[in-house]
Amino acid sequence: MQRFSKRYGYAGAPTEITIREEAPEELRALVLSSLRRYAGASHARQLVCSALRKLPDRGNWSDGNVWDEALYHVENCDWYKVYDLIEAIYADISTHRGIRGGPDHYGPSEFSSELNELMEDRGVGWKLEQGRILSRGTESFEMIVSNAPAALQGAGMQTASDEIHKAIEDLSKRPTPDLTGAVQHGMAALECAGKHICGMTGRQTLDDVVKARPDTFRPPLHEAIPKLWGFANNRGRHLLEGGEPTYAEVELVVGVAATVATYLSRVARAE
Numbered sequence: 001m002q003r004f005s006k007r008y009g010y011a012g013a014p015t016e017i018t019i020r021e022e023a024p025e026e027l028r029a030l031v032l033s034s035l036r037r038y039a040g041a042s043h044a045r046q047l048v049c050s051a052l053r054k055l056p057d058r059g060n061w062s063d064g065n066v067w068d069e070a071l072y073h074v075e076n077c078d079w080y081k082v083y084d085l086i087e088a089i090y091a092d093i094s095t096h097r098g099i100r101g102g103p104d105h106y107g108p109s110e111f112s113s114e115l116n117e118l119m120e121d122r123g124v125g126w127k128l129e130q131g132r133i134l135s136r137g138t139e140s141f142e143m144i145v146s147n148a149p150a151a152l153q154g155a156g157m158q159t160a161s162d163e164i165h166k167a168i169e170d171l172s173k174r175p176t177p178d179l180t181g182a183v184q185h186g187m188a189a190l191e192c193a194g195k196h197i198c199g200m201t202g203r204q205t206l207d208d209v210v211k212a213r214p215d216t217f218r219p220p221l222h223e224a225i226p227k228l229w230g231f232a233n234n235r236g237r238h239l240l241e242g243g244e245p246t247y248a249e250v251e252l253v254v255g256v257a258a259t260v261a262t263y264l265s266r267v268a269r270a271e
Helices: 025-038 041-052 063-076 079-094 108-122 139-154 158-171 179-198 206-212 221-237 247-270
Strands: 126-129 132-135
Touching (some): 025 041, 025 063, 025 079, 025 108, 041 063, 041 079, 079 108, 079 132, 108 126, 139 247, 158 179, 179 247, 206 221
Antiparallel strands (some): 126 132
């Protein structure tokens, strides 16, 4: 049964993302609660031990002790292993293994919804999407990057779409995101989209694209895009010691690149 706030559409402002390299207690508790909803003690322990790479204690055989063993592992494992376990539980629920007479309606979508709602409420910078834990950004960033791949594919820009996906995958790497890789893939998506509308197939740069299409990159875009490319080169490609980008900077670069690439996909469809 849905909560009152869900049934009637009450929601506050999005909680600022403050948690990335952590799995808060509330999240661990929800994972355990989800296991109890559909899995017996033995199956739950097997799933937990497999995901966390622990050997089950053969001395524990009663349900109470077996549950306590699973609880101990979830409460005390490294933060990133909790997210590994979440992916394993999603896959397990999807195949309906371990069902112990629980509610039939409790499936992968319900599991995802509960987890994502909690992570949004607690400001956790991760989300469960189609069985995979992915990086979650600000509300505006999420809207941009979720719409960009489909828009690019619709304009025949499959490579650019793939690059956006790769940027998100780099941001989602655990335990440490590949920030420079995300910058490179984000800018590669923009460059691919630009070359597409110009009919370029060689080693031209984004600066060449801007100069070739003054009708598309009107002021001040004709200056802003090359400057973004320069920033990405300094922070994501030709790094100096201590020049690594911050997560916020990478989110900005990938978000802008996805936005402009989406704009170019609309230009392509209009031509």
